[in-house]
Amino acid sequence: MPLFSNDEAAPVPVTNKGRLPSYISDHRARLRERFMAGGAEAIPDYEMLELVLFRAIPRQDVKPLARRLLDKFGDFNRVLTAPPIRLREMHGVGEAVIVELKLVEAAAQRLARSKVINRHILSSWNALIDYCHTTMAHRETEQFRVLYLDRKNVLIADEAQAQGTIDHVPVYPREVMKRALELNAAALILVHNHPSGDPTPSEADITMTNQIKQAADVLGITLHDHLIIGKSRELSFRGAGYI
Numbered sequence: 573m574p575l576f577s578n579d580e581a582a583p584v585p586v587t588n589k590g591r592l593p594s595y596i597s598d599h600r601a602r603l604r605e606r607f608m609a610g611g612a613e614a615i616p617d618y619e620m621l622e623l624v625l626f627r628a629i630p631r632q633d634v635k636p637l638a639r640r641l642l643d644k645f646g647d648f649n650r651v652l653t654a655p656p657i658r659l660r661e662m663h664g665v666g667e668a669v670i671v672e673l674k675l676v677e678a679a680a681q682r683l684a685r686s687k688v689i690n691r692h693i694l695s696s697w698n699a700l701i702d703y704c705h706t707t708m709a710h711r712e713t714e715q716f717r718v719l720y721l722d723r724k725n726v727l728i729a730d731e732a733q734a735q736g737t738i739d740h741v742p743v744y745p746r747e748v749m750k751r752a753l754e755l756n757a758a759a760l761i762l763v764h765n766h767p768s769g770d771p772t773p774s775e776a777d778i779t780m781t782n783q784i785k786q787a788a789d790v791l792g793i794t795l796h797d798h799l800i801i802g803k804s805r806e807l808s809f810r811g812a813g814y815i
Contacts, residue, residue, distance in 0.1 A: 721757060
């Protein structure tokens with residue numbers, strides 16, 4: 573059943589028995605069977621997107637809309653993470669579609685987060701990288717997050733400290749350290765994304781990281797790393813020799 577009663581686009585005429593035309597219902601059935609038999613690897617992005625759209629638009633062929641969304645945003649992940657205001661600009665997209673997309677996005681983020689929260693981060697590094705990419709790689713604006721760890725390097729909090737523009741996010745070392753003391757954190761990992769896709773740090777990134785490290789050193793808190801998340805790869809400040 574649809575989540576909302578006002579479907580986004582004109583429905584396909586149903587048969588005299590109140591059913592979808594067989595070419596649509598059969599296509600949906602085959603696509604679901606292929607997905608259940610082979611998983612996500614068995615279907616391309618546009619068909620994965622169709623599966624998401626089936627529930628939001630129950631009485632229409634959703635393939636054209638799936639194609640338009642992919643043409644507009646680039647790939648499946650970017651469709652899911654597109655801001656609602658931009659999704660609403662697309663013909664055929666209404667609240668039902670937006671809710672379905674955001675539900676899938678939230679589920680993916682929650683699943684990825686469950687693999688790192690309350691876990692020993694340094695021994696779960698790949699899961700941490702996956703989580704950061706899931707939550708940040710396809711954002712259209714910069715976001716700065718701080719991962720707070722206890723004395724055993726277990727992640728106790730993951731908090732977004734600031735939101736920014738497409739190429740800048742304001743960060744205040746004092747606020748980062750204040751929160752660390754509130755949480756009784758023993759270590760930090762800084763994370764932010766570059767919407768351009770290139771994770772190369774700017775001079776401002778390097779300066780800000782050094783400021784936080786100096787403040788952390790004074791308080792006896794370890795700065796393990798600063799990760800910059802790009803579209804398809806990340807940069808580690810520690811790995812690159814910046815800290």
